[in-house]
Amino acid sequence: xxxxxxxxxxxxxxxxxxxxxxxxxxxxxxxxxxxxxxxxxxxxxxxxxxxxxxxxxxxxxxxxxxxxxxxxxxxxxxxxxxxxxxxxxxxxxxxxxxxxxxxxxxxxxxxxxxxxxxxxxxxxxxxxxxxxxxxxxxxxxxxxxxxxxxxxxxxxxxxxxxxxxxxxxxxxxxxxxxxxxxxxxxxxxxxxxxxxxxxxxxxxxxxxxxxxxxxxxxxxxxxxxxxxxxxxxxxxxxxxxxxxxxxxxxxxxxxxxxxxxxxxxxxxxxxxxxxxxxxxxxxxxxxxxxxxxxxxxxxxxxxxxxxxxxxxxxxxxxxxxxxxxxxxxxxxxxxxxxxxxxxxxxxxxxxxxxxxxxxxxxxxxxxxxxxxxxxxxxxxxxxxxxxxxxxxxxxxxxxxxxxxxxxxxxxxxxxxxxxxxxxxxxxxxxxxxxxxxxxxxxxxxxxxxxxxxxxxxxxxxxxxxxxxxxxxxxxx
Amino acid sequence: xxxxxxxxxxxxxxxxxxxxxxxxxxxxxxxxxxxxxxxxxxxxxxxxxxxxxxxxxxxxxxxxxxxxxxxxxxxxxxxxxxxxxxxxxxxxxxxxxxxxxxxxxxxxxxxxxxxxxxxxxxxxxxxxxxxxxxxxxxxxxxxxxxxxxxxxxxxxxxxxxxxxxxxxxxxxxxxxxxxxxxxxxxxxxxxxxxxxxxxxxxxxxxxxxxxxxxxxxxxxxxxxxxxxxxxxxxxxxxxxxxxxxxxxxxxxxxxxxxxxxxxxxxxxxxxxxxxxxxxxxxxxxxxxxxxxxxxxxxxxxxxxxxxxxxxxxxxxxxxxxxxxxxxxxxxxxxxxxxxxxxxxxxxxxxxxxxxxxxxxxxxxxxxxxxxxxxxxxxxxxxxxxxxxxxxxxxxxxxxxxxxxxxxxxxxxxxxxxxxxxxxxxxxxxxxxxxxxxxxxx
Numbered sequence: 001x002x003x004x005x006x007x008x009x010x011x012x013x014x015x016x017x018x019x020x021x022x023x024x025x026x027x028x029x030x031x032x033x034x035x036x037x038x039x040x041x042x043x044x045x046x047x048x049x050x051x052x053x054x055x056x057x058x059x060x061x062x063x064x065x066x067x068x069x070x071x072x073x074x075x076x077x078x079x080x081x082x083x084x085x086x087x088x089x090x091x092x093x094x095x096x097x098x099x100x101x102x103x104x105x106x107x108x109x110x111x112x113x114x115x116x117x118x119x120x121x122x123x124x125x126x127x128x129x130x131x132x133x134x135x136x137x138x139x140x141x142x143x144x145x146x147x148x149x150x151x152x153x154x155x156x157x158x159x160x161x162x163x164x165x166x167x168x169x170x171x172x173x174x175x176x177x178x179x180x181x182x183x184x185x186x187x188x189x190x191x192x193x194x195x196x197x198x199x200x201x202x203x204x205x206x207x208x209x210x211x212x213x214x215x216x217x218x219x220x221x222x223x224x225x226x227x228x229x230x231x232x233x234x235x236x237x238x239x240x241x242x243x244x245x246x247x248x249x250x251x252x253x254x255x256x257x258x259x260x261x262x263x264x265x266x267x268x269x270x271x272x273x274x275x276x277x278x279x280x281x282x283x284x285x286x287x288x289x290x291x292x293x294x295x296x297x298x299x300x301x302x303x304x305x306x307x308x309x310x311x312x313x314x315x316x317x318x319x320x321x322x323x324x325x326x327x328x329x330x331x332x333x334x335x336x337x338x339x340x341x342x343x344x345x346x347x348x349x350x351x352x353x354x355x356x357x358x359x360x361x362x363x364x365x366x367x368x369x370x371x372x373x374x375x376x377x378x379x380x381x382x383x384x385x386x387x388x389x390x391x392x393x394x395x396x397x398x399x400x401x402x403x404x405x406x407x408x409x410x411x412x413x414x415x416x417x418x419x420x421x422x423x424x425x426x427x428x429x430x431x432x433x434x435x436x437x438x439x440x441x442x443x444x445x446x447x448x449x450x451x452x453x454x455x456x457x458x459x460x461x462x463x464x465x466x467x468x469x470x471x472x473x474x475x476x
Numbered sequence: 477x478x479x480x481x482x483x484x485x486x487x488x489x490x491x492x493x494x495x496x497x498x499x500x501x502x503x504x505x506x507x508x509x510x511x512x513x514x515x516x517x518x519x520x521x522x523x524x525x526x527x528x529x530x531x532x533x534x535x536x537x538x539x540x541x542x543x544x545x546x547x548x549x550x551x552x553x554x555x556x557x558x559x560x561x562x563x564x565x566x567x568x569x570x571x572x573x574x575x576x577x578x579x580x581x582x583x584x585x586x587x588x589x590x591x592x593x594x595x596x597x598x599x600x601x602x603x604x605x606x607x608x609x610x611x612x613x614x615x616x617x618x619x620x621x622x623x624x625x626x627x628x629x630x631x632x633x634x635x636x637x638x639x640x641x642x643x644x645x646x647x648x649x650x651x652x653x654x655x656x657x658x659x660x661x662x663x664x665x666x667x668x669x670x671x672x673x674x675x676x677x678x679x680x681x682x683x684x685x686x687x688x689x690x691x692x693x694x695x696x697x698x699x700x701x702x703x704x705x706x707x708x709x710x711x712x713x714x715x716x717x718x719x720x721x722x723x724x725x726x727x728x729x730x731x732x733x734x735x736x737x738x739x740x741x742x743x744x745x746x747x748x749x750x751x752x753x754x755x756x757x758x759x760x761x762x763x764x765x766x767x768x769x770x771x772x773x774x775x776x777x778x779x780x781x782x783x784x785x786x787x788x789x790x791x792x793x794x795x796x797x798x799x800x801x802x803x804x805x806x807x808x809x810x811x812x813x814x815x816x817x818x819x820x821x822x823x824x825x826x827x828x829x830x831x832x833x834x835x836x837x838x839x840x841x842x843x844x845x846x847x848x849x850x851x852x853x854x855x856x857x858x859x860x861x862x863x864x865x866x867x868x869x870x871x872x873x874x875x876x877x878x879x880x881x882x883x884x885x886x887x888x889x890x891x892x893x894x895x896x897x898x899x900x901x902x903x904x905x906x907x908x909x910x911x912x913x914x915x916x917x
Contacts, residue, residue: 087536270806315746333522
């Protein structure tokens with residue numbers, strides 16, 4: 001495919017704005033001396049270029065996308081229509097409270113619903129993504145300990161199965177990361193956890209269900225142990241889709257949570273963002289929440305708490321993502337929240353059930369919203385890796401599952417079908433998985449060459465990283 | 477209720493039984509009974525699409541949309557060609573995940589590579605990432621890029637947007653790093669004061685161009701001063717202004733960041749927006765977040781992949797420079813489509829139109845009795861001074877009644893105004909007339 005710069009023809013343009021109807025003084029500021037080499041195109045070319053690029057991009061609304069831990073569920077277009085309403089799209093963030101009552105109502109209502117689902121007392125919608133929420137939540141924990149003059153609590157405990165953002169967020173919040181091993185069942189090793197707790201413990205970060213797709217039944221004991229040591233419990237809401245409406249983080253002993261509106265609440269991932277990572281907390285932490293709080297009954301207004309940690313981004317957050325999540329929440333509602341969760345769990349178990357006789361499961365038991373396959377043995381026997389199987393699935397028209405995650409499972413494929421897939425889609429996926437395995441055993445050498453059906457096959461990543469070319473070379 | 481679960485109750489029961497379960501309860505057998513929620517959640521009941529849309533429409537109707545906007549201060553109303561929304565609304569771009577599977581993501585990857593090139597062109601710097609959450613977090617991440625064991629202090633000009641300063645401070649609270657304010661003099665960074673503040677612990681100097689008050693900073697001189705003390709210069713820039721103003725690269729900045737919202741994103745009450753980041757070649761590997769690189773595939777075809785991932789959280793965990801994972805990819809695509817539609821000539825026209833309108837508005841307001849506070853070159857924002865602080869709310873209310881959003885009240889009778897290509901002479905004359913009437917009362 002041609003790059004947009006390679007389609008450029010000097011002089012081509014479309015006029016979008018009129019000439020000013022006021023005098024045009026010569027700018028007094030220092031002018032740029034370098035030529036600005038943006039592409040010069042007619043609008044038709046722009047349209048066709050991006051249509052071609054879209055043709056080599058895969059979205060969840062176009063097909064099955066079982067990326068483990070990413071919750072790639074269907075994104076209802078109805079939410080887009082709501083977010084694009086001029087009353088939301090054309091509102092300046094620095095207007096008066098009185099002129100943005102509708103925005104504040106959206107935020108207030110969303111905060112209340114999310115607080116109820118997570119069992120928290122207060123929320124902020126300011127964080128722009130899940131990792132941003134983690135950072136925010138950890139700063140609340142830091143601010144809490146600081147406010148009590150407790151400066152020794154510098155350690156955050158993180159299970160070894162955790163997503164990479166957990167330790168990275170802890171480091172950004174100034175904490176030392178202590179890894180907690182998992183036991184042979186995939187749960188937190190409780191004895192090892194207790195050994196690491198002490199007067200230096202600031203808190204624990206946990207997902208439950210965890211990254212191998214299991215609900216840790218020791219959860220109350222875990223959170224109690226952390227509280228007894230003087231630490232706080234942080235709930236990473238990455239896997240909330242499995243349990244919403246069934247059990248609440250707040251009832252499991254968590255003090256702070258973040259949720260991902262772009263996973264659990266069906267807002268689109270946009271090729272990597274924008275997301276939104278609201279953070280909820282128990283009442284004793286609420287004055288530390290960043291950004292403004294929505295207050296008032298009839299007349300809503302924005303207020304900054306005196307002891308807030310500041311702002312984690314400008315303005316109130318990814319507002320129109322919040323609008324989309326609210327539209328989704330109002331659609332599925334009270335009955336739909338637990339039904340969504342239980343169908344996500346059912347679909348995962350159904351697909352796992354259709355695969356478990358041929359694919360070895362890392363933990364062969366009832367799973368939550370996702371399950372993890374381990375292909376260590378296949379690799380030993382045939383040389384075909386988890387990546388080879390993932391790439392083979394592309395030839396069956398599927399987006400592959402998440403590869404090599406979590407790191408504690410060797411040759412891992414993590415599969416999360418979500419509740420929005422029909423039985424026939426799951427059946428077809430199961431057939432594809434089984435056939436891919438059979439092909440791997442019959443023609444192992446072909447496995448390394450997969451996918452066979454795409455224009456681009458197996459890019460050289462080492463070369464890309466060693467000699468980075470990260471912008472177009474205009475050749476002058 | 478629309479629940480987006482395709483399988484009927486009967487199918488669900490059959491699927492449960494196929495797996496050897498009796499009911500949904502069996503799926504949650506591992507969750508201790510005492511933790512399970514007994515009663516339904518206290519949230520609204522589910523509604524069909526028609527009702528949901530009516531409800532949201534009602535809420536949107538409670539917001540005021542102004543016919544004329546003369547307020548910027550970090551969020552700008554510009555014209556957005558229809559092609560922008562048409563491209564970014566495509567299902568493939570909108571509902572894709574991060575392009576980790578390169579074979580089926582070449583379109584998205586290439587669009588990011590093109591975006592990175594655009595940002596390098598605008599800033600005059602060598603390397604760009606795929607973007608971060610917004611302009612303020614971009615500035616905060618840039619400060620992180622400059623910090624090391626010996627140097628951790630960030631000097632931030634008082635003429636930087638206070639929202640950026642607030643976020644820089646929050647990130648610094650995380651890293652236990654110091655942030656010190658460089659005083660402002662006559663609307664710009666006080667460079668004499670800066671000289672006395674630099675020391676061996678200073679990692680970077682952060683200024684904004686044009687700054688919060690709209691004024692042009694002497695960025696090239698700031699770069700010299702920062703560099704002479706071994707510190708880096710970070711410039712937070714307006715991307716439309718970059719079409720016509722001396723670039724960060726030409727000024728000698730090490731890192732350029734900024735709020736990408738003016739490049740095709742609506743105001744939407746503050747987000748989603750886009751933080752763009754570009755750096756000098758030497759700092760490429762310190763850039764946070766995703767970066768797309770060119771390479772070849774097994775058949776020698778040119779293609780694109782996410783690259784230099786050894787910097788990132790999913791590989792480096794607690795040693796990563798940043799925790800960023802999800803970014804604002806669709807907003808980066810928005811910016812790229814906007815720039816492709818506008819082209820170099822179009823973007824320059826937008827910039828010069830903003831400049832012309834802002835100068836006209838400042839004159840008109842000045843003649844109406846609101847005098848300009850600073851006498852410096854400016855782009856599309858400026859500050860006025862009213863004789864008495866009480867006049868400001870009166871002016872704003874009078875404008876409001878006519879569907880005009882006036883400048884931002886900065887306190888002490890000062891107002892921060894903005895004009896873009898969206899403002900026409902008639903609306904500016906009208907605003908000035910209203911101001912005049914208030915002042916003559």
